[in-house]
Amino acid sequence: MASTYTVLGTQLMATGENAGTWGTKTNTNLNIIEQIAGGYIEVDVSSTPTTLSVSDGSTGAALAHRCITFTETISENTVVTIPLDVQTFYIIKNSVSGSYSVQFKYVSGSGSSVTWASGDAGTKIIYATADDATNPNIVDATSAFVTATSTTTLTNKTLTSPKIGTSILDTSGNELALLTATGSAVNEFTIANAATGAGPTLSSTGGDSNIDINVTPKGTGDVVLSADTVTVGDAAAAATIRSSGAGTLTVTTGGASDLILSTNNGTTSGTVTITDAANGDITLTPNGTGIVKATDAADATAAVKIAGTETMYVPATAMYAESTNGAEATQTVLTAGNPELKAFDFDTSTAEAVQFNVCFPKSWDAGTVTFQTFWSASATDTGTGGFTLAGCSVASDVDYDLAFGTAVANTALAASGTQDDLMVNVVSGAVTIASVADDTNTIFRLVRDTGTDTNTGDLRLVGLKLFYTTDAANDA
Numbered sequence: 001m002a003s004t005y006t007v008l009g010t011q012l013m014a015t016g017e018n019a020g021t022w023g024t025k026t027n028t029n030l031n032i033i034e035q036i037a038g039g040y041i042e043v044d045v046s047s048t049p050t051t052l053s054v055s056d057g058s059t060g061a062a063l064a065h066r067c068i069t070f071t072e073t074i075s076e077n078t079v080v081t082i083p084l085d086v087q088t089f090y091i092i093k094n095s096v097s098g099s100y101s102v103q104f105k106y107v108s109g110s111g112s113s114v115t116w117a118s119g120d121a122g123t124k125i126i127y128a129t130a131d132d133a134t135n136p137n138i139v140d141a142t143s144a145f146v147t148a149t150s151t152t153t154l155t156n157k158t159l160t161s162p163k164i165g166t167s168i169l170d171t172s173g174n175e176l177a178l179l180t181a182t183g184s185a186v187n188e189f190t191i192a193n194a195a196t197g198a199g200p201t202l203s204s205t206g207g208d209s210n211i212d213i214n215v216t217p218k219g220t221g222d223v224v225l226s227a228d229t230v231t232v233g234d235a236a237a238a239a240t241i242r243s244s245g246a247g248t249l250t251v252t253t254g255g256a257s258d259l260i261l262s263t264n265n266g267t268t269s270g271t272v273t274i275t276d277a278a279n280g281d282i283t284l285t286p287n288g289t290g291i292v293k294a295t296d297a298a299d300a301t302a303a304v305k306i307a308g309t310e311t312m313y314v315p316a317t318a319m320y321a322e323s324t325n326g327a328e329a330t331q332t333v334l335t336a337g338n339p340e341l342k343a344f345d346f347d348t349s350t351a352e353a354v355q356f357n358v359c360f361p362k363s364w365d366a367g368t369v370t371f372q373t374f375w376s377a378s379a380t381d382t383g384t385g386g387f388t389l390a391g392c393s394v395a396s397d398v399d400y401d402l403a404f405g406t407a408v409a410n411t412a413l414a415a416s417g418t419q420d421d422l423m424v425n426v427v428s429g430a431v432t433i434a435s436v437a438d439d440t441n442t443i444f445r446l447v448r449d450t451g452t453d454t455n456t457g458d459l460r461l462v463g464l465k466l467f468y469t470t471d472a473a474n475d476a
Helices: 022-040
Strands: 040-044 067-071 078-082 088-094 101-105 113-118 125-130 139-140 166-170 175-178 187-192 201-206 259-261 271-274 280-286 294-296 300-302 309-315 330-334 341-348 353-358 370-377 387-392 422-424 442-449 458-470
Touching: 101 139, 113 125, 113 139, 175 187, 175 370, 353 458, 442 458
Parallel strands: 040 067, 067 088, 078 101
Antiparallel strands: 088 125, 101 113, 125 139, 166 175, 187 201, 259 271, 271 280, 294 300, 309 458, 330 341, 341 458, 353 442, 370 422, 370 458, 387 442
16 A cells, blocks of 8 residues: 655554655654644745645655744735645744735635735734535634734733833723833822722832832822822821922812811811802801810910900999999998909999990991999898899981890899908800991990898999900901
8 A cells, every 4th residue: 555645744654564665754744743733934925825835755845844934025915825624823033025915824725814915014813614525724823822912901900010211001092091100119099999898999000118009190180089088197197298399289179169177087076178169157066065276376376266255344434324323433442552442333223324335346247236244342242143234236327315225134243241242143144236337435334223132231233244246256
């Protein structure tokens, strides 16, 4: 029986054949197998079609090499063919010159083929399937492998110490992130994921002990954090927000909403609220019984004065008795060298009165006032003593001849029973001032409330506290 040959030219010898030449033919077969396994050859494809033919029983056939490079200059689209029954795989590089394509296909049939477009000098991994007697397919397997020029999608792959160039592209091929190298860099970002209930972390790490994270917008662009709450600092130290140089740092919200600054995620924290509105307020709200403080140029820290209740003391010496039923102005000596009482004595049975006038600061809210009286008893009587207060405001170019508002009594206070003890009534209810307005002169009328109190002696009034409310930080 005569020898036969494989599709790639290896001789299959019949039993008892080739006596005396069997060793030589076997060596040739081994050489063919070696070139099929890993042989390399360059093929001139300057003419089309270029046919890669089998060479039965001899080495050198381009068809029977694993690695092939197409060479020479082509002047038209070129076709390279192989026989219909070839079943193997190739690593083929296209190194032709000329602006034309190169197609690798079976010699006939309508099966698939592989084509290098004009100018494509890539290397492809190709397998010839011989999967059909008349229409076999040649398949480009390159997309299943990662190569220097491939656009391979990697799924669930681990890259150890990968090196990325100057950019990362998105799925449309547009730049997603640019990477800039720093010579002898020692600091970098570390991105860490997190378990349930915690957020992932972007950290500065590297050779230095204290490293910033720098976020730099382009031109006049802003650094925008799209979150309802932004937390800075950690539990170990106070958080500081500052500019990185001599420029101005602006912290703002991303839309029409208030900006609230707090600590410890708002737990046991006061707040600074910047209201988003025309003429909006900035509200400083301490937590619990905390107070708002400020530090001056001398590093002295003290409470900030906040608009609210203010006190004005009016001594008896600033008052004057009414012309009708006026209290008697007196000066009482107790012990020589000790305080003397400059007071008004109010009779026990007649509702005697005094008056005084004040000008409230511009920061006054022009609202109601309350009062507290300071007096002593002229005898050892323990009866109660109390007063009423009424007021009216006189504006510029307005006649002083006005009626007082409704008089309001404070709560009568029982005297101690010791002559000349200081007695201080509790603060009264609200006193409504007639014709009240800013920038006015306000006159008050103080009367002993003889219809209510029970003290049988004169009450010596030494002064009065007025309490009023401000609604501005100052009198500008």
